[in-house]
Amino acid sequence: MxxxxxxxxxxxxxxxxxxxxxxxxxxxxxxxxxxxxxxxxxxxxxxxxxxxxxxxxxxxxxxxxxxxxxxxxxxxxxxxxxxxxxxxxxxxxxxxxxxxxxxxxxxxxxxxxxxxxxxxxxxxxxxxxxxxxxxxxxxxxxxxxxxxxxxxxxxxxxxxxxxxxxxxxxxxxxxxxxxxxxxxxxxxSFSNVRLSYTSVIKQPLLWPWLSGLSLNSAAFFAFLGASPYVYIKVMGISPQHFGFYFAANVVVMTLGAAFNSRLSRLFGAQQVLRTAQKIQITALSLMLLLHLLDLLSLWTLVPLCAIYMGLNSFVFPNATSLLMEKFSEKAGTTSALLGAAQFGTGALSTFLVAQGTDHGASAMIVMMFAGGISAFLLVGVGCRKLNGHS
Missing domain, CATH: 1.20.1250.20 (MFS general substrate transporter like domains)
Structure with missing residues (x-):
């Protein structure tokens, strides 16, 4: 193995x-x-x-x-x-x-x-x-x-x-x-390719998961695209020290990935996924509130971003496994749709936050919050459908 x-x-x-x-x-x-x-x-x-x-x-x-x-x-x-x-x-x-x-x-x-x-x-x-x-x-x-x-x-x-x-x-x-x-x-054949995509796209279960994970990726890529500008130009750290602050995200994500397998076995993938998302939403909400009150500093921004980014080590593997197991007969097509949606949304997200560089950290924070809260709501719908509820 x-x-x-x-x-x-x-x-x-x-x-x-x-x-x-x-x-x-x-x-x-x-x-x-x-x-x-x-x-x-x-x-x-x-x-x-x-x-x-x-x-x-x-x-x-x-x-x-x-x-x-x-x-x-x-x-x-x-x-x-x-x-x-x-x-x-x-x-x-x-x-x-x-x-x-x-x-x-x-x-x-x-x-x-x-x-x-x-x-x-x-x-x-x-x-x-x-x-x-x-x-x-x-x-x-x-x-x-x-x-x-x-x-x-x-x-x-x-x-x-x-x-x-x-x-x-x-x-x-x-x-x-x-x-x-x-x-x-x-x-x-072209007809088989078309049928493969059609058979997956027609499944109602797909859409809340596909949309939710794509919007989660929008928030994820918003941070990746905007964080050098926000940390260096807005928060005033030196370019040489950027990697140190960015590493906080990697540390949390690596720890999460190390513990995710054990926690999902103990509590189930769905519960671990939803708990991680609730913590993410709490961090994003606090970050937005501090920004609106003009109280956000480097020492609050870095840990709050690290919580959101790091806990994706619980969100992505658990959500992907829950979705892919339901579409195992069309795993390649489903994986392609999911990946294309996530990276396509990520490309759009990085473009949009780049347009907001005249507004300090606002573009990054708003995009992260909007993507994160939308992902939380849509994945919640997906979980209910997965459990047989309308």
């Missing part, structure tokens, strides 16, 4: 590394390619959009052709695009290759979610997802530091060389060890 988890974690780590490793190098990339910094910053949004679209493409393919071939194809695309990024000589080439990198990474995300649903049920599924959440929190924490070091010693192109090496190793490992878990493959 643990060898499979390590392999899945290695695959899932590619996306946060691809998103975060090059962040310190953006000015250097812009200068090297003769582009305005905003153009290179835009590669983050194009990556998220490509990732969302990629999941919609790969989801039905994994249901039709199997998990293994789509995973290997996605890793191959990721390898090739990462390698070509090391030789990019224009901003347009850079942006296009980032989209292809996202399309390749999206295959791994869909396959992982579907494979966990195929192989594990109940508490075991929550345990595996909690372990992978830990990887997804540690990777972003380490990635900017690693990227900064590579930039300093070897230049920005070395960042994509390292991503290439990681993806090559993961591709070889997957080719040797990743077993097919989908026992219900079928012929691939």
């Amino acid at each position: 643990w060898r499979t988890i390590l392999l899945l974690a290695s695959i899932v780590a590619l996306t946060p590394l691809a998103i975060d490793m090059y962040l310190p190098a953006m000015p250097a990339i812009a200068e090297s390619l003769g582009a305005h910094l905003s153009v290179i910053q835009g590669s983050m949004s194009t990556f998220l959009v490509g990732f969302a679209i990629g999941q919609l493409i790969h989801g039905p393919l994994t249901d039709a052709l199997g998990r293994r071939p789509i995973a290997l194809a996605g890793l191959t695309i990721f390898c090739a695009s990462s390698l070509l990024l090391t030789f990019a000589d224009s901003s347009s080439m850079f942006l296009v290759l980032r989209v292809f990198q996202a399309l390749g990474g999206a295959a791994g995300s869909v396959v992982i979610n579907a494979t966990i649903t195929d192989r594990y049920k109940g508490h075991e599924a929550v345990q595996v997802r909690s372990t992978i959440i830990m990887v997804m929190t540690l990777a972003p924490m380490l990635a900017p530091t690693l990227g900064g070091g590579l930039l300093h010693w070897f230049g920005w192109r070395s960042i994509f060389a390292v991503l290439t090496a990681w993806s090559v190793v993961t591709l070889i490992w997957s080719a040797a060890s990743l077993k097919e878990s989908n026992r219900n493959t079928h012929a691939l």
Whole structure:
């Protein structure tokens, strides 16, 4: 079991590394390619959009052709695009290759979610997802530091060389060890793809969960997109100390992921999920109130954000497991819809909070509160439907 988890974690780590490793190098990339910094910053949004679209493409393919071939194809695309990024000589080439990198990474995300649903049920599924959440929190924490070091010693192109090496190793490992878990493959055709999506979309149970988790992602990405500006420009911390304050979120999330499996086994995934959401809403409400009263400071903002962000280590794995088990026969398609909705909403959220930089922390706080409270209400509806209540 643990060898499979390590392999899945290695695959899932590619996306946060691809998103975060090059962040310190953006000015250097812009200068090297003769582009305005905003153009290179835009590669983050194009990556998220490509990732969302990629999941919609790969989801039905994994249901039709199997998990293994789509995973290997996605890793191959990721390898090739990462390698070509090391030789990019224009901003347009850079942006296009980032989209292809996202399309390749999206295959791994869909396959992982579907494979966990195929192989594990109940508490075991929550345990595996909690372990992978830990990887997804540690990777972003380490990635900017690693990227900064590579930039300093070897230049920005070395960042994509390292991503290439990681993806090559993961591709070889997957080719040797990743077993097919989908026992219900079928012929691939446009009509089958359409039927796969239609059969899932028509299920009333899907929509409160899909909407709730997407809006939760809106709040999540609002913080990721706005926190450097809010912490550095509004709260006045130095850029060198930003990582220290950001690490508070990672610490809480890592601790949550470590305890989630045990708590879900003792109390049930649904109860742990709803309790975590109630605490999140309390933190977001207090943050909004302090902001409205002009009493919000760095020393209240950081822990309140850490509570919200950190407790997602209880929300995401439990909610995903509860939803995916109900759609296990269409796990790939369901995973694709969920991932596309979450990352698509995340891309929109980061765009919206960027428009509010003239209003201090307001845009981030309002988006986090609106997304968090909406997610809480919609997931509550989903839980009632799951329990057989109208």
